[in-house]
Amino acid sequence: MCFWLLCACTLVEAQGSYSDTQNPVHGIFEQYLGTDPSHRGVQGTLSFLELDGDLSPSFKLVGSVAFTPDWDWLEEEYAQLNWKSNLFKFGRFRSPFGFNNWSEMYYTPFIGLPIIRGYGTEIVPNRSINRQDGGVEAEGGGGALQYQLAVVDSAMSDWEVTPRQMDTAIGRLQVSGGQFMIGLDGFAKESNHRSGPGEQMAGIDFRWTAPRVQVRGEFVKGIGNQGTSGYYVDLFYRPPGLARTQLGARVQGIDAYNKPSADSTSFKYYQTAPNEYGSEAIPSHSAGTLYTLAVRQFLTSNFTLDVNYGMGANIPQTNGLSGWSVQLQSTFRF
């Protein structure tokens, strides 16, 4: 037993202090350094800072911001209220559409976001699903059925906190049974002078989990003549005896109508909107499939190393996602 005691103490780097209750004000700082498959050295950097204020057991404030050399933006700034089994958010938050939160996207072995979740992938013209909205969100349900409903401004700028025009409704219904979960998502924006014509998107996602294994996937489709559709399926596996190692395999496909993000790279944080950063070549249609193998190694509780290899279709949407890429992530809590 002594040996295992030592293993437990040595291999698990515990937090600095014991706590029965968490400090009311706490936060997290993350730094991402990545290599582009087509270049040498570190090309991508991202810093993420989040502050949480637990004002009471049922009320908290969340604020987070992300920085890159070229682009900074507010991530989420909201007040969260828990009431019975319901949760309400007020402010700026990640759009409640599918696997949307920071944890789902950034804490995986994959360096690049799924193409359909790239910042530059427009499911309908000028609208991606990787987005921060402003408004009100309600989340609740119980047992096998959970819901999310939001009325928001889906055209928030990078530094806006409060909505200007709540013209968009987003809904999610999630059903779970045993190890399986399936979700349905809908997005509808009304036509108006400020943010343009009406838009609709739909999505379906699933997740299956078992000890050591997780499989998840999403399919998203933009409704209308200029809609883009795409999917990804991820497999995560933690080998026996390697508690700090995670293996991943991803297959993803996209059928894009227009505006490929030709300038985007493999990095989650550089998959920028092509309409903002310019893309000269605008083919009217492109489709392809990409395969990615990944390894995530928790070096310590503060440092994680990801290694990816991508292969598949050579279309604008997969630029920077083929070949080898490496990312070092650091995480510090306070």
Add this chain to the structure above:
Amino acid sequence: MKSILVLVLAASASASFAADVHGKIVLSQGRAASHAVVYLEGGPKSRPLANAMVDQRGRTFIPHISVITIGTTVSFPNNDTIFHNVFAEYSKEDRFDIGMYARGATKRHTFSKPGVVAVMCSVHPDMSAYIVVIDTPYYTVADSNGEYAIKNVPAGSYTLKVWHESGQVESKRIEVADNRSVDVKTHHT
């Protein structure tokens, strides 16, 4: 190997042959062994606890260190808005993985063997907790100053054991009867 010094003060406190065992645990560097787990073996066996919980809130396991008795079922509610996973790999006594689950869901695991179980989340590498599984009703977790007290211990011979998350442990035979103090020097295993 570094060692820590455990100072044990045993005080007789009642006429019904029950005493409070208290003292202070000090690391070899001189600082207090905060939140060390202290327990007494050699007395009656324990019963499973009726309620035990390790919460997941704010991307933290709360509490960071728990002590439970053999047979206790621990619930792991997810009170974050993100998915979490709970697994233990570095324990010879108990290895488990209860999968990923969403906000509002609770999963449970029963700990049937004594030992120290390091609990982790496969999504968030900075999350960790320890669950110390023992087979005695007499235990406590020292405070941030390394001070502890185990109350209402029947008179008799016991083995006092100490576990600290730095990896240092110690055990020493003690007699619980009258006022007394015991010095224990612990070491890395």
